[in-house]
Amino acid sequence: MNILVLGVGNILLHDEGLGVRAIEELERAYAFAPEVELVDGGTCGLELLDNLKGRDLLVIIDAMKNGGPPGSVYRLADGEVPAHFNTRITPHQLGISDLLATLGLMDSLPGRLVLFGVEPGDLSTGLGLSESVEQALARVVVAVAAELAGYGLEPQLLAAEASRPPGFWSTRHLNP
Amino acid sequence: MAKRIVVDPVTRIEGHLRIDCEVENGKVKKAWSSGQMWRGIELILQGRDPREAWLFTQRICGVCTTVHAIASVRAVENALGLEVPVNAQFIRNLIIGAHGVHDHMVHFYHLCALDWVDIVSALKADARATAQLGQSLSSWKGNSYPEIKAVQDRLKGFVGSGQLGPFGSGYWGHPAMKLKPEVNLLAATHYLQALEYQRKINQVVAILGSKTPHIQNLAVGGVANPINMDSSSALNMEKLFHVKTLIDEVNDFVKNAMLVDVAAVGAFYADWTAYGAGVTNYLSVPDMPMDSKGTVFELPGGYIENGEISKFSPIKSYHDDFFEKNVKESIKHSWYKGDWNRHPYEEETVPDYTDFQDNGKYSWVKSPTFQGAPAQVGPLANVLAMYVSGHAPTKKYVDQTLATVSSLAKTQVGIPALHSTIGRIAARVVRCAVLNDTLNNQWSALVNNIGSGDVRTFNKPTFPAGEQRGFGFHEAPRGTLSHWVVIENGKIKNYQCVVPSTWNAGPRNDKDAPGPYEASLVGNPVADPEKPLEVLRTVHSFDPCLACAIHLVDGENREIVKVKVL
Numbered sequence: 001m002n003i004l005v006l007g008v009g010n011i012l013l014h015d016e017g018l019g020v021r022a023i024e025e026l027e028r029a030y031a032f033a034p035e036v037e038l039v040d041g042g043t044c045g046l047e048l049l050d051n052l053k054g055r056d057l058l059v060i061i062d063a064m065k066n067g068g069p070p071g072s073v074y075r076l077a078d079g080e081v082p083a084h085f086n087t088r089i090t091p092h093q094l095g096i097s098d099l100l101a102t103l104g105l106m107d108s109l110p111g112r113l114v115l116f117g118v119e120p121g122d123l124s125t126g127l128g129l130s131e132s133v134e135q136a137l138a139r140v141v142v143a144v145a146a147e148l149a150g151y152g153l154e155p156q157l158l159a160a161e162a163s164r165p166p167g168f169w170s171t172r173h174l175n176p
Numbered sequence: 177m178a179k180r181i182v183v184d185p186v187t188r189i190e191g192h193l194r195i196d197c198e199v200e201n202g203k204v205k206k207a208w209s210s211g212q213m214w215r216g217i218e219l220i221l222q223g224r225d226p227r228e229a230w231l232f233t234q235r236i237c238g239v240c241t242t243v244h245a246i247a248s249v250r251a252v253e254n255a256l257g258l259e260v261p262v263n264a265q266f267i268r269n270l271i272i273g274a275h276g277v278h279d280h281m282v283h284f285y286h287l288c289a290l291d292w293v294d295i296v297s298a299l300k301a302d303a304r305a306t307a308q309l310g311q312s313l314s315s316w317k318g319n320s321y322p323e324i325k326a327v328q329d330r331l332k333g334f335v336g337s338g339q340l341g342p343f344g345s346g347y348w349g350h351p352a353m354k355l356k357p358e359v360n361l362l363a364a365t366h367y368l369q370a371l372e373y374q375r376k377i378n379q380v381v382a383i384l385g386s387k388t389p390h391i392q393n394l395a396v397g398g399v400a401n402p403i404n405m406d407s408s409s410a411l412n413m414e415k416l417f418h419v420k421t422l423i424d425e426v427n428d429f430v431k432n433a434m435l436v437d438v439a440a441v442g443a444f445y446a447d448w449t450a451y452g453a454g455v456t457n458y459l460s461v462p463d464m465p466m467d468s469k470g471t472v473f474e475l476p477g478g479y480i481e482n483g484e485i486s487k488f489s490p491i492k493s494y495h496d497d498f499f500e501k502n503v504k505e506s507i508k509h510s511w512y513k514g515d516w517n518r519h520p521y522e523e524e525t526v527p528d529y530t531d532f533q534d535n536g537k538y539s540w541v542k543s544p545t546f547q548g549a550p551a552q553v554g555p556l557a558n559v560l561a562m563y564v565s566g567h568a569p570t571k572k573y574v575d576q577t578l579a580t581v582s583s584l585a586k587t588q589v590g591i592p593a594l595h596s597t598i599g600r601i602a603a604r605v606v607r608c609a610v611l612n613d614t615l616n617n618q619w620s621a622l623v624n625n626i627g628s629g630d631v632r633t634f635n636k637p638t639f640p641a642g643e644q645r646g647f648g649f650h651e652a653p654r655g656t657l658s659h660w661v662v663i664e665n666g667k668i669k670n671y672q673c674v675v676p677s678t679w680n681a682g683p684r685n686d687k688d689a690p691g692p693y694e695a696s697l698v699g700n701p702v703a704d705p706e707k708p709l710e711v712l713r714t715v716h717s718f719d720p721c722l723a724c725a726i727h728l729v730d731g732e733n734r735e736i737v738k739v740k741v742l
Contacts, residue, residue, distance in 0.1 A: 012220060012235055042235055044389040046282050050375045050382070102286075105334060106371060125216030168231070 001035045001151055004051060004110075005059045005144060008041040008096065011169050015070070015120035015133045018140075019061040022116075024167030025141050030155035036148060045099055052103060058110035059147060060096070061140060063133075064117025071132030072119040073139050081115045114147060116140050128171035178205060181708050183715075193681060193720050195693070196532075197711055199702050204711065207690070207697035209681045210532065211541035218525045221671040226252045226663050227396045227637065233659065233673065234390055242275045242381065243652035244659070244673065245394050250470075251659040252396045254494055255646025256639070259468040261632040264398035266622035267384055267411075269464045269474075270419065271391060272650065273615045274380035277426060279653035280555070280608035281377070283719045284434065285370040288601060291713045292441050293355060293363040296348040299335065301357035303328050310362050313440065316432035318369050319362070327365040347709045352701075355444055363441070366433045373429045376422050380615075383415055398634035403626055420619055427612045430605075438605040439577050442598050443584030452597030452714040454696025455550045456483030458557035459679065461491050461499065461658075463651040464614055466621065470494030474614055476565035477558060477651055479546060483595055488564045500647055503658065503674060505542040506686035512542070517686040520660035520672040521645050543682040543691060544674055552692040553655025553679040554718060556594060556603035562610070563591070569613045573606045597696070600717040639666035652676055654719050680718045693718060 005026065011017030023040045032038065039051050052058060060081070066074055081100075103109045118140055121130040129137065145155050158164070166172040178200045196208040217236050221229055230248035234241040246268060253260060260268075303325040310319030335343070347353070355363070378388065384401065385391030393400045404410035442449075458480040462473035471493040478490035479498075491499045506517040513528040532538045545551070562570035574591075581589045581602075593599055642665065649658045655676035662670040682691035690698075693715055700710050 010235060012217060012232070040390065042241065042390055043237070044241065045239065046286065046374065047239075047241075047278075047378055047389040049371065050378060051388075053375075102371065105330075105368070107330075125220065127220060 001056050001153065002054070003036045003057045003059065003148065003151070003153065004055045005036065005038045005061070005148075006041045006048070006051070007039070007061045008043065009063055010043050011127065012125060014122040014124060014126050014128065015118075015130055016063050016123055017169060018063045018118050018120065018129065018133055018137065021129060021137055021167070021169055022061040022140050022144070024169055025137060026144060026155070028164050028167055029141065030145065030157055032148075032155045033153040036153055036155070045096070046102070048099055049102065052099060052110065053106070053108045055110040057112045057114070057151065059144060060113070060115045061144065062115065062117055063120040063123075064115070066117065066119055068119045069132070070119050070121030070130065071136040073136055073143060074115075074117040074119070075143065076115040076117065078113050081113045116143055116147075127169075127174045134171060179705055181702070181705050181711065183708060183711060193715075195697070195711060195715055197697060197700075197702070197708070199705055202701060202703065204697045204700045204702060207694045208534065208538055209541075209683060209691055209693040210539040211677075211681060216525070217673060218671050221668050224668050225666070226255070226639070226661060226668055229661070229668060229671065230394055230396075236673070239279070240652060240654070240657075240675075241390055242271060242385070243650055243657055245391060246272055247648045247650045247652075247657050247659040247673070248661075249394050249396050250494065250648025250650065251646050251661045252637070252648070252663070253646070254648050255644040255661055255663050256396075256637055258397055258635060258637050260398050260465075260470075261630075261635060262466070262468055262625055263403060263622060263630060264633045265465045265468070266618050266625065267393070267399050267401055267633070269618040270615060270622065271381050271384050272652075273464070273611050273618060274377050274384075274423075276611045276653050277430065277608055277615070278374050278377045278381070280604050280611070281370050281374045281430070281434065283653070284438065284601065284605055284608070285367045286374075288716045288719070289363060289367060289441075290343065290346045291709060291716055292353070292445060293367075294348055294350075294353040294360050295331065295343045295346060295364055296335065297353070297355070297357045298360035298364040299328065299332055299357075301328065301361035303361065306358040306361045306365075309358050310365075314432045314436045316429070316436070318365065318429075318433060324361060324365050327368055328361055330368070331364060347707050350707055350709050351703050352709050352713075355441075359440060359444065363437055366437055369429065369433065373426050377426045380419050380422050383419055384411070395634055397637045398632075401633055403631040403633060405626075416619070416623060423612070423615045423619065427616075430609050430612050434605055435573065435577060435609055436580065438602050439580035440584060442577070442581045442589075442602050445598055446581070446585045446587070446589065448598040448713070449589065449593040449596045451700050451710075452600070452696045452717060453483075453595040454694075454698075455552045455690075455692040456595055457481055457546065457549050457551040458483075458560055459546050459551040459553050459656050460558035460561045461649040461651050461656050464618065465494070474617060475558075475610070475651065476562050476567055477656075478561045478565070479551070480557070480560055480564070481547075481549075485560065485564045485591075488561065490561075490565065494648075499649065502547045503544065504548070505544045505672075505674065505678075507542055508686045508688075509537055509539060509683040510542045511537050511540050515686075517545075520647070520658070520674055521662055521670065523670070523672050525672075539683040541678050541682050543685040544679050545685055548687075550682065550685055550689055550691050550695075551679060553676050554600065554604075555607040555653075555655070556600045557655060558651055559603040559606050559610075560594065567610075569610050570606065573609045577602055577606060597714045597717045604719065639663065641665055643669070655679060677718075677720055681720060693720075
């Protein structure tokens with residue numbers, strides 16, 4: 001099994017940075033099996049080709065406008081995922097859809113594709129997550145851990161998780 | 177009667193750029209370039225620790241992460257008068273060189289080639305004749321018949337499945353597409369091979385930058401890479417030799433496939449040397465510093481006024497007055513409050529959105545000037561500066577490319593042809609070849625310096641009380657990038673990024689002179705206003721990237737024809 005958990009988004013746009021924050025939070029709280037790699041993809045496109053190539057499972061975490069109340073958590077799988085990246089407007093949408101299309105051209109698409117999305121509340125310029133998305137962050141992290149457990153690769157909660165310092169992009173660190 | 181074309185967004189990947197053209201008798205008469213997003217990074221940085229600014233600036237854009245990180249640490253070091261150990265310079269140079277090769281390769285093959293190469297036509301090519309053509313042009317190992325046949329079969333399967341993916345938005349069969357099926361297939365073959373090589377060169381960034389896509393190894397004062405030949409976690413010989421192997425593999429592709437491809441495209445589209453010159457004031461900065469102070473550079477840069485190579489003024493150091501004093505930005509036609517023309521240290525960022533006013537404000541991009549005039553930045557500006565400075569590798573690759581073009585086009589094509597749409601594309605590939613040589617030189621410089629016993633990589637910054645001002649420049653893949661910082665009592669008081677796409681995509685300035693995109697479009701042919709491929713060719717030749725923009729704004733659309741291009 002060869003798994004990539006990829007968080008994408010722009011941390012300069014409040015809730016847009018949810019994916020990046022989720023990676024930070026996963027790394028802070030858990031130890032992962034060697035088969036699982038975590039990458040903060042930011043708003044990058046083709047630079048990520050090397051990371052994505054030939055994965056058995058690709059898990060993407062991103063902000064996702066889907067019409068629900070801010071903080072709603074969504075899970076999409078396989079064929080449902082590219083459509084999401086083709087239809088919405090964010091600074092990195094074209095990066096991801098191009099990336100998936102290019103992987104198709106190279107015959108290197110991931111075996112399975114799962115997207116965890118969180119409905120954003122605030123996409124204006126600025127740092128830190130809005131309150132409802134901050135609360136959703138904890139739920140997404142647990143959902144990703146459960147997804148990996150489904151493949152027999154459950155991440156182990158670190159003992160001192162609660163006392164470990166907050167990540168660089170966390171609301172607590174940026175806006176003390 | 178004039179017809180208006182609106183192309184929005186123009187870029188295949190990042191960014192939100194809108195181009196409006198007034199077309200009369202099959203030619204562009206007037207053009208407007210409008211950035212549709214707002215950059216707010218300046219506001220985010222106020223009050224923060226200058227040592228952390230680069231972590232934020234590298235998040236402005238998904239394509240230009242590394243370049244904003246580099247410009248930021250250089251700006252803060254400049255403000256403090258802080259020197260950087262040469263090992264750190266060489267490691268940074270390897271990172272920006274590898275990033276540059278990656279970026280130029282991706283732009284040439286994956287973002288721009290499809291304006292000139294017809295993928296659907298490639299399906300009709302005779303694969304054997306294509307292999308013969310390729311082998312007649314160069315000794316590239318990837319021009320074999322089995323390789324080309326396999327690519328054609330893969331493309332057939334891909335197009336046949338109806339999932340066009342990256343080819344979904346091309347203008348296949350457009351009358352302005354002129355290459356023979358065999359040339360199209362050869363280019364398509366290299367398009368696929370380039371995907372592998374851009375991946376390889378990006379690994380250099382990952383090895384030295386500790387992480388990718390966002391490098392982790394920078395610091396104000398140097399780099400965080402420990403150098404220790406006996407440690408597996410530090411930068412050691414094994415990692416350095418891996419870097420060298422990657423550089424050499426990519427070098428083979430750039431010199432034997434990419435340089436030849438651009439000459440072929442240039443020769444078969446020689447008519448495009450007559451379009452797209454636009455603003456011929458060219459600005460570039462020196463890069464690849466070889467000393468701790470930033471006074472000796474491997475790659476020269478400077479200012480060329482009005483396309484006259486005899487009027488070249490070199491920019492010589494990180495403290496160059498001529499550069500520092502002559503950059504200004506105007507907001508007369510930009511969505512910011514007021515109407516001023518200021519030096520970056522003195523700017524403010526107060527958004528003031530109106531709608532799109534042809535003669536008023538119409539863009540989020542400010543309008544930069546050098547010595548009061550708009551300037552074009554990018555590989556063409558840099559290649560011309562390096563050529564006139566007598567930089568030997570630049571001269572070699574320019575002359576070699578022009579000779580191949582002349583022989584294929586059966587007419588003499590010289591330096592003046594570079595002031596054009598196709599010239600900008602050729603210059604990008606020349607610069608990619610130059611950067612490959614630079615990577616080898618920087619690698620040797622690093623290894624030799626470590627061999628002499630110097631393993632220092634970091635000088636600790638100290639922040640005195642009071643105010644310091646500094647600027648950092650970098651000759652990035654899209655051209656001259658500068659960050660300007662004002663520090664007060666150890667915190668950021670003001671921060672401005674003057675980015676390459678601001679220079680090129682800027683609106684009219686305080687004297688109503690059009691920016692480089694706008695000027696370059698005037699006179700462009702447009703065969704079919706519904707499919708303005710020619711407009712895209714010229715705009716794409718600049719390698720537009722406007723994701724340095726942030727906030728999404730829905731403008732009013734009053735166009736007659738609106739074209740969506742991914």
